[in-house]
Amino acid sequence: MTEVRLMDVLHQIEREKGIPVEALVGALEAALASAYRKHFGATSSIRVELDPRTSDFHVYAQRVVVQEPRSPATEIGLEEARRLRPDVQLGDTLEIEVTPEDFGRIAAQTAKQVILQKIREAERDSIYQEFAEQEGQVVSGTIQRFEGRKVYVDLGRVEGLLMEQEQVRGERDPPGARMRFYVLKVRKTTRQPEILLSRSHPGLLRRLLEAEVPEIYEGIVEIKSVAREAGSRSKVAVASRDPHVDPVGACVGHRGSRIQAVMDELNGERIDIIRWHEDPERYITEALSPARVKRVIIEDPHKRIAVVLVSNEQQSLAIGRSGQNVRLAARLTNWRIDIRNEAEWEATQRGAAKASE
Known part of the structure; x- marks a missing residue:
């Protein structure tokens, strides 16, 4: 690589990789100054300069002007100094060129290393920036391999990592399977992001x-809350900003086509779409769907505690298998929900009333 071709390469890298020529030149000069000190044992201040017109590298070292130099590496005699700069005085610091004859070979080797390093850094920064902007968004990727309980995903320019705690129980798609993933976090590392x-x-x-x-994308329907037990069941509360648009119907789609597409992407996870209400009694009633609620009693509005009365036939449905339905409803509404059998609760209330008489 000749010096002229080097400058051409620097400008080409600027165009293709977006790395400013000034940054490349600065990195080259700093690396070459370090290489000079290593190869020639320089102890004084060294500066390397690349002439943009000729592509030549020049090495400059500082010398202190003295009457009789004892250390040629750091001092220069007054007589010699005045041949370079007539107005120099004793004790001044003079910068002189000390470029070695074989410095071109060192420069070529160093330039190659620096340019490759800068390209890698630029690509790493580009990938980081691209995915940092997608935090909280969904990306498509292909399952690449499994290492223990970690899953590595091919995202195109970089690998993504699916840790065990972010996986869905029972979901074990084989390498080559294409899926969509939520970008949880993007971290800078010394290698790839x-x-x-x-x-x-x-x-x-x-x-x-x-x-x-x-x-939803257009903002007509708003997702108010999501409660999810991944791989099993989720509840989503929605509201409409347009009185002519049914938020539940919009999400479900014609013959359930829209919600089915989402369920398919989540490998059959059941999704309940419910209508959000500002009134907590109506909201809690909707959240416990498909169970039919008889009555909601707000027991403590400050602590957000509610008692929900249901018939004997609906009690197990309201609670759900392993308490899932009421648990999701509580998380969705941010209310503590206590499911009670209506008949038993009324009997308890009558007993309490008689005891207080």
């Missing part, structure tokens, strides 16, 4: 609905 992914985050469900339901 670390892209942490999730398949269990509620944000994945939220983003998939946004992608599938135009009314």
Whole structure:
């Protein structure tokens, strides 16, 4: 690589990689100054300069002007100094060129290393910036390999990492399977950026609905809350800003086509779309769907505690298998919900009333 070709390469890198020529030149000059000190044992201040017109590298060293120099590496005699600069005085510091004859070979080797390093840094920064802007969004990727309980995902320019705690229980797609992932966090490292992914985050469900339901994307329908037990069941509360648009119907789609597409992406996870209400009694009633609620009693509005009365036939449905339905409803509404059998509760209330008489 000749010096002229080097400058051509620097300008080409600026065009293709977006690395300013000034940054490349600065890195080259600093690396060459370090290489000079290493090869020639310089102890004084060294500066390397690249002439942009000729592409030649020049090495400059500082010398203190003395009457009789004892250390040629750091001092220069007054007589010799005045041949270079007539007005120099004893004790002044003079910068002189000390470029070695074989410095071109060192420069070529160093330039190659520096340019490759800068390209790697630029690509690393570009990947980081691209994915940092996608934190909280959904990306598509291909399952690449498994290492223990970690899953590595091919995202194109970089690998993503799906940790065990962000995986869905029972979801074990083979290498080559293409899926969508929630970008949880992007971290800078000394190598490639670390892209942490999730398949269990509620944000994945939220983003998939946004992608599938135009009314959500356009802001007509708003997702108010999401409660998710990944791989099993989720509840989503929605509201409409347009009185002519049914938020539940918009999300479900014609014959369930929209919600089915989201469920398919989540490998059959059941999704309940419920209508959000500002009134907590109505909201809690909706959240406990498909169970039919008889009555909601707000026991403590400050601590957000509610008692929900249901018939004997509906009690197990309201609670759900292993308490899942009421647990999701409580998380969705941010209320503590106590499911009670209506008949038993009324009998308890009558007994308490008689005892107080």
